[in-house]
Structures are given as C-alpha cells and as structure tokens.
Amino acid sequence: MSHVVWYLGTFGDALEFIVDRRALLLDKTWEHVLLSGAAMGVALAIAVPLGVVLGHVHRGSFVAINLANVGRALPSLAVIAIGLGFFGFGFTNVLVALVILAVPPILTNAYVAVNEVEREAVEAARGMGMTPWQIVRRVELPLALPLLFAGIRTAAVYVVATATIAAIAGGGGLGEILFNQASYRTQGLVGAAIVVSALAFAADAAFGLVQRALTPRGLRAEVPALEPDVMTGVR
C-alpha cells in the first residue's frame, strides 16, 4: 500500500518536475527530436527508395528479408558501443548507430509491401499503357502504403526510444536525465520517461498523419487497427 502512495506521490513530483524544469526538458527534448529526426531522415532516404525499387523488380528478397532479421537482432547498446570505437563520443556516432537500427524495418517493409502488390493490378496498369515509373508512382506505392508505413512507424518509435541510450555516448537528449538519477532524483527520471513516451507516441501519430495524407481517398477506409507488420513476424 505504501508503495502505491509512494508511486502516486512520485507521479505528482514528476509532473512538478516537468513544469519546474521545463527549460531543461525543452532543451533536452529538442536535442532528442533533432537526433531522432536526423536518424529517421537518413534512414528513410536510404531504405525507402531501395526497398521500393527491389520490390518493384521482385529481386533481392534474400537480402531484404535477412537484413531485417540481422538488423533487429542487433542490440542497440552494442551498436552504439562499437560506434564509439570508430567515431568516438558525440552526435555522429549515435546518428550512425540509430540509422543502422532504423534502416532494416523500413527497408524490409518497403520491399515486402511493393513486392506483394497484386500482380493483376500491375498487369492492368501496364495494359493501360503506364510506364514503369507511373506504375510505381500510381499503382504500387498507393497500395503499398499501409505496410510501408507500418515499417516506418515501427522504426520511428524504436529510434525515439533508443535515442535515450545515446546519452552514454555523448549524443545528448532526454537520456542524459535518465542516466543521471543522482542529480535529477526519481521525479526527474519519471518526468523524462513520460516525455520520451509522449515523444514516441507523437512520432507514431505524426507518421500516421502523413500516411493518411498520402493515402488516396478511395483507399482510406481500410486502415486496419492491428495490422501485424513484417517486424512482428507475420508475413
């Protein structure tokens, strides 16, 4: 019982911490967003075109699928630690590590999404005289969007969460508070954890909005709530 009271008290203290130390939190949140955003930007620029092209030509399934399996097996702390050996402390090391962790889910989902677009739809488009680029742009991509975005959203949540570990390698962000319980006490820990969770939800929601905006009106109705994506293993 006393634990429950302690917990409720801590929660209140944490909210107080969020209000009182908003300057610090804002600062660290901004660093966190910059780092995660940069990592997602680089990962998207690499993984989406590559996955879509491979899916379009139906080649490279071995690489695309196995890369995801290896990628998701990589412990983030280990990747950051090895990055330290190569790049030393700082933003670059952590950015590279986060990109390495974000590329596999995006690439694999992009590949599977485009690869599994119904052949009949593609045939029909070809019959209508569409060029390959038009087929990608107007048939395959719209139909691939749900699965493609499932991968992007998985990666975004993962990157925001993992960016906390960046603090041990000098990457800044909200992890600096989480790793420093000695200075910020329990309320700082809970406060920062709340902000990180909120950021993860926000990242997921933001990409959800982008997905919605990109989805042609005719396809909008079918946005399944619990679509098991490739990363959760059901293909």
Place this chain on the structure above:
Amino acid sequence: MEENWGSVLQPALVQHVKLTVIAVAIGFAIAFAAALLTHRYRRFEGPFASFSAIVYTIPSIALFQLLVPFTGLGVLTVEVALVGYTLLILFRNILAGLRSSPSEVLEAARGMGLTRRQTLTRVELPLALPAIVAGLRIATVSTIALATIAAVVIPEGLGRPIFVALRDYFKTEIIAAAVLAIVLALVADALLVLAERALTPWAARRGVA
C-alpha cells in the same frame, strides 16, 4: 581480450543468457495464457493489448531504475522489466497466429466433429506455430538487447563491461562485450529458426523462406 575472457566476459555472457532465458520463458507463459483467453473471449483483447503496449513504451533505462524501490537492486527488478517488454510482441504474434486459420479449415474441423478444444490443439495451434516462433525470435533478440541495459541497476550481463569500460573509456573491452552481445543475439535467432523448421516440417515442403 584473452585475459578478460575468464574474469569478465565469460561470466557476463553466462549471466546474460540466464537473464534472457528466464525472461522469455515467463513472458511466453503469460502471453500465451492471455492470447488463449483472448482467442476465446474477445473482450480481453483491449485491456491486455493496451497494458502491454503501455509497458512497451516506457524507456528501459527508466523502467529498470523505477522498479528498484519495489523489487530491490537485484535480478528480480531486471526480470520484471524484461518480462514486461516481451509481452506485447509475444501476445500480438500468438494471437495473430491463432486467428490465422482459414475459415474453410475451421469448417472442416467442425465437420469432422472436433470439439473446440480439439480444434485448438490439433488445428489452430499447429497452424499458429510459425507466427508464434516468429514472435519468440523477436522477443528473444530484443530481450538480449534490453538485458545489456540492465547493467544500469545490476552488475550482471554483457552490458556491465560496456558500462564500466565506457566510464574508463577502455575501447577493447567495449567492443569485445558489444560484439559478444551481437553474436549471442544472432546465434539465438538462428537457433530459433532451426527450432521452427524442426517443429513445422510441412512448411519446408512448401518452400517457405
């Protein structure tokens, strides 16, 4: 590397494997029970899915430290957190697997006079195996990853040498422990793939990747 193996890396590796196996086993038992319950009574899906999703979003560094007042500075704290993180992945995969049986197959089972329990054990569970093993693979490798972070609260596992070496900026040990953690994750993943092949011999004939 060699002088560290016996005193630091080997014990850390053994602890890491133990932490992982215990967490995945308990997590699986809980998620399996919850998925069976949800498969039978749909109304349990919302509560369990939301609970496991909320746990999943708590940053691991924070959760490990926050559990300390309740469960102490020990293995229990780490295991509670690790089990919590496996629930979402395992629950979703087991449930998706159980729901993957085509309706014709279920019709056929009913036509053959199978009871609900028989349908579950002889039809739905075998058909769910690939999804269940897929879930176990993700849960295992992510537990191995999270267990490195457990070194924030207990001096165990492969994260320990990483954190200690980070403080002293001792490169060789950081890389050695990190590489070990990666190798462990890849080996565990490969072992589970082999286990799946052994458990679902019918899948191999279809040539599933």
